[in-house]
Amino acid sequence: MLSVGTPAPDFTLPDQNGTLHTLSDYRGKKVVLYFYPKDNTAGCTKQACGFRDMYPQFREKGAVVLGVSKDSVASHKRFEEKFGLPFTLLSDENKAVLQAYDVWKEKMNYGKVTLGVVRTTYLIDEGGIIVRAMDKVKAADNPAQMLGELG
Numbered sequence: 001m002l003s004v005g006t007p008a009p010d011f012t013l014p015d016q017n018g019t020l021h022t023l024s025d026y027r028g029k030k031v032v033l034y035f036y037p038k039d040n041t042a043g044c045t046k047q048a049c050g051f052r053d054m055y056p057q058f059r060e061k062g063a064v065v066l067g068v069s070k071d072s073v074a075s076h077k078r079f080e081e082k083f084g085l086p087f088t089l090l091s092d093e094n095k096a097v098l099q100a101y102d103v104w105k106e107k108m109n110y111g112k113v114t115l116g117v118v119r120t121t122y123l124i125d126e127g128g129i130i131v132r133a134m135d136k137v138k139a140a141d142n143p144a145q146m147l148g149e150l151g
Helices: 042-060 073-083 096-100 142-149
Strands: 012-014 020-022 030-035 063-069 088-091 104-109 112-117 120-124 130-135
Touching (some): 042 063, 042 073, 042 142, 073 088, 120 142
Antiparallel strands (some): 104 112
8 A cells, every 4th residue: 555645656547438537637636546346346336336425525525536446448337327426437457557556466355365456545635645545445434434534
């Protein structure tokens, strides 16, 4: 996990519509950058729908929400449409950003060691500095926790 107080690594990734986004596009805004394992799975859906339901409050506090997984642009589009997600989902199929943010790790899955995304959320300030880092977050609780972090 990256340390609080360090600059967040910049990136360029496509969203669910194929539009490219860079982290530096969001300078001047707070960014909730959350990494999740897979579209349309129970925990990831709970987390995404929590951010969806609280999205107006995130906007009121001047924050944007960006979700990142290794799923394809097409998978993200289906996920967005199925659950009415109002925020940006970024596709990192080559895992470069997942690795830059130190969320692609060994983890136990049904007694086997596998490589995958450790559910992690970063809060990045208006200047691009990490001000909060949470790993092994509980999917259902994470949106409210992050809203609380915004004050």
